[in-house]
Amino acid sequence: MHFTVLGAGAMGLRYGVLLQEAGNQVDFVETWTPNLEKIHQQGGVYVSRDHQNRHLVPVTVVTPEDYHGDPDVWVVFTKQMQLADFLSRTAHAFNDHQYVLTCMNGMGHVEKLLNYFQPEKLLAGTALVATVLNGPGDVDFIGARGAGTMNLANYTEQPDDMTHKIVTELKKCQFNPNLTTNFRGTLLAKVVFNSVVNTLCTLFEITMGEFAAYPGADDLSRQLIDEAYDVCERDGVTMLNTREEELASVNYVSQVANPLHYPSMYQDMSHNRPTEVDYINGYLVRLGQKYHYDAKTHAFLTHLVHLAETTRQAAASSTSTVTQKQAEA
Structure with a gap:
């Protein structure tokens, strides 16, 4: 599958890197200039797990204005206060067949995403996955592989075939996804x-x-x-x-x-x-x-x-x- 991650911060990088390692095509879209420049300079992002085994993972990252891909799924991990601007700047790449998955902290993001994506194609949830961005182009995955969990649900609470395909890819990454039919409770x-x-x-x-x-x-x-x-x-x-x-x-x-x-x-x-x-x-x-x-x-x-x-x-x-x-x- 083709995933594009909005926000190459701690959680965006964790999801994107692991989805890429699972065999998917993954692009990153980022607005923080120091992060963009560092990743371009290094040729990728440095990844550690619990401060050990630091290694460079090649990734593709561009600004919203420079992104012209057509992913199957957008994965959204921005800060709540940055989301509206991020979506506006990337809107030229959105279309009706795309799905969107987000596990952002807090509440307020769903309403913004519904301005761009169809309700039946919106998946949202929660991720109990600890990750630290040490600095531009340098991320640390906290906890053993497979230690985290996540819950997710369709906005319509009616999972379709594509939802199950997305869950399958998340399972390959050992995020331990639990698909529910309780959107707001999740x-x-x-x-x-x-x-x-x-x-x-x-x-x-x-x-x-x-x-x-x-x-x-x-x-x-x-x-x-x-x-x-x-x-x-x-x-x-x-x-x-x-x-x-x-x-x-x-x-x-x-x-x-x-x-x-x-x-x-x-x-x-x-x-x-x-x-x-x-x-x-x-x-x-x-x-x-x-x-x-x-x-x-x-x-x-x-x-x-x-x-x-x-x-x-x-x-x-x-x-x-x-x-x-x-x-x-």
Whole structure:
């Protein structure tokens, strides 16, 4: 099959490289200039697994404006705040026979994708797969091969032959895909997971294992899970897991699967990039407001993340100013 990945970041590279290794034709489309230039300079991307066996994998990557391929499936892994511009710049290459698969964090991407793709050809889901972009053209797959899992569903909740073909290719890559017929429940399962682990690990600059080792971790997780489930149930969503199963998932991934991993929100924060908290905890807050439910804990954490972003950016700006003055002197 022919796949084209929008966004050659950590997760985009992981999916694309493994799909390529499974025998598929894979192209990458990227907008981050340092990443594009580094990959072109190297002739590919350097790939490690758990900081070991770093090797160069040849890949094809271009800007949206320079892409003129016709893939069977688009694989979308951009940040939520970048997606609208990314899609607009790539729209000349979209057509009615193409499918699109996305496992982006947060909520808000589905509506944007439906502006370009037919509902029956939209597959979305969640990926419990840890990956780190060390820098331009350098990615690290965290965890043993086959350790991650993913859930996905058709927007129409009616899987067709092409859906099953896509799932088959994902199985070859050992992503362990679970095809469901519960679209919103599938997406919101990861939102709830991320609203706990991503946000708390980011605020305290700790790994998932360090969070899980805290004696009060279960109490923190339960409070956030309960509040999120209260919101989702008011919106008529049937969740994939019970509340206790969701807590068990948080604990398993944090304690066993990826204890040394810093979540993607932390990676953004540590590089002074905007986080996706408004699409995760903030989304749950806004959804609750529709039903006059106040998700107070999620609202508080959303504010805390933005406060941390603001203070870090101010500190970085101050340091840059001092450095510039020293250079001028």
